Amino acid sequence: MAWPEKLPPMSLPLIGAPMFVISSPGLVIAQCINGVIGAFPALNARPQPVLGEWLATITAALETFRQRHPGAEIAPIAVNQIIHASNDRLARDLDLCERFKVPVIITSLSAPDKVVSRVHAWGGIVFHDVINPRHAKKAIDAGADGVILVCAGGGGHAGTLSPFALVEEVRKFWPGAIVLAGAIATGRGVLAARAMGADLAYAGTRFIATQEANASLAYKEAIVAGSANDIVYSAYFTGVPGNYLRHSIIAAGLDPDSLGPRETQAMDFAARKSAQAAKAWRDIWGAGQGVGSVSAILPAAEVIKQMRAEYESARQELCEAAAAPALLAGLQ
Numbered sequence: 001m002a003w004p005e006k007l008p009p010m011s012l013p014l015i016g017a018p019m020f021v022i023s024s025p026g027l028v029i030a031q032c033i034n035g036v037i038g039a040f041p042a043l044n045a046r047p048q049p050v051l052g053e054w055l056a057t058i059t060a061a062l063e064t065f066r067q068r069h070p071g072a073e074i075a076p077i078a079v080n081q082i083i084h085a086s087n088d089r090l091a092r093d094l095d096l097c098e099r100f101k102v103p104v105i106i107t108s109l110s111a112p113d114k115v116v117s118r119v120h121a122w123g124g125i126v127f128h129d130v131i132n133p134r135h136a137k138k139a140i141d142a143g144a145d146g147v148i149l150v151c152a153g154g155g156g157h158a159g160t161l162s163p164f165a166l167v168e169e170v171r172k173f174w175p176g177a178i179v180l181a182g183a184i185a186t187g188r189g190v191l192a193a194r195a196m197g198a199d200l201a202y203a204g205t206r207f208i209a210t211q212e213a214n215a216s217l218a219y220k221e222a223i224v225a226g227s228a229n230d231i232v233y234s235a236y237f238t239g240v241p242g243n244y245l246r247h248s249i250i251a252a253g254l255d256p257d258s259l260g261p262r263e264t265q266a267m268d269f270a271a272r273k274s275a276q277a278a279k280a281w282r283d284i285w286g287a288g289q290g291v292g293s294v295s296a297i298l299p300a301a302e303v304i305k306q307m308r309a310e311y312e313s314a315r316q317e318l319c320e321a322a323a324a325p326a327l328l329a330g331l332q
């Protein structure tokens with residue numbers, strides 16, 4: 001394992017994953033002041049100049065909290081940038097990230113070649129989102145400081161590989177930081193990610209049913225009611241395979257069991273900046289198989305408190321279990 005030098009130590013090594021539409025400044029602030037890296041897609045701030053307002057609001061709130069609570073564990077923010085020719089905001093969004101010296105940039109889609117040196121120049125680090133070893137290699141060759149392995153069962157555009165398989169394969173050629181994602185929704189899951197060889201865990205779905213998330217009450221309630229079997233994996237909506245709640249597909253008048261491979265422009269990366277794309281994501285609800293671990297709509301602080309307690313008790317349980325045979329051996 002390789003904790004990134006530029007990140008502060010974290011008692012719960014967790015990133016609140018960026019989610020289109022859903023990640024709001026309120027959610028990011030709540031995550032950071034409770035010791036979890038809060039991430040949001042730059043494209044959530046619309047129109048483009050609003051990104052500057054969001055960064056100003058978030059950084060001011062974190063600074064005020066820091067002054068009022070000296071010694072509190074405050075995690076850094078992360079901004080997600082889609083690296084794709086169709087993202088014509090990228091240069092302007094990076095200018096704003098540079099102005100606010102955003103400590104962590106999470107890149108998705110194409111390898112972050114053109115972004116890394118710029119982020120390093122202002123003292124930030126780059127984590128790149130991948131679903132297979134080939135893309136992990138490309139990101140590392142491009143100079144990324146870490147890779148985010150989005151495995152089977154994750155919300156949004158997740159991969160299909162088992163985390164056991166993907167972490168082991170990537171660890172063969174990458175000793176640096178690994179963030180693990182895919183249905184991690186409890187503190188025990190965060191500990192399991194570390195046991196597998198990841199440095200940090202990445203959780204999106206767990207934060208949809210929070211008071212701060214920018215999702216409708218019906219969406220949050222569906223997350224609470226859902227279980228892993230309610231998640232449908234399909235490329236129908238964006239052209240890229242992703243995980244969605246079955247219930248929302250039926251409500252949109254479609255049959256989740258025979259969607260086919262249709263590719264639509266409605267939610268593609270180029271269209272994400274449009275109100276139409278946001279509406280599409282509001283109607284078809286992205287979610288991962290971790291929904292079964294969500295049992296109430298809570299403030300994000302409460303979710304993190306629960307996850308921290310679960311993480312600590314799982315760690316204790318394992319330490320005790322590991323110590324027991326040694327104790328017995330000592331008695332013989």
Ligand SMILES: Cc1cc2nc3c(=O)[nH]c(=O)nc-3n(C[C@H](O)[C@H](O)[C@H](O)COP(=O)(O)O)c2cc1C
Binds near residue numbers: 041108206
């Ligand atoms: C509704 C939704 C929207 C998402 N939007 C984005 C996005 O804009 N950019 C991105 O890199 N990942 C996005 N993701 C993926 C998450 O960042 C993360 O990889 C995923 O949620 C992890 O799996 P989990 O939901 O099982 O925790 C999205 C996920 C969900 C559920």
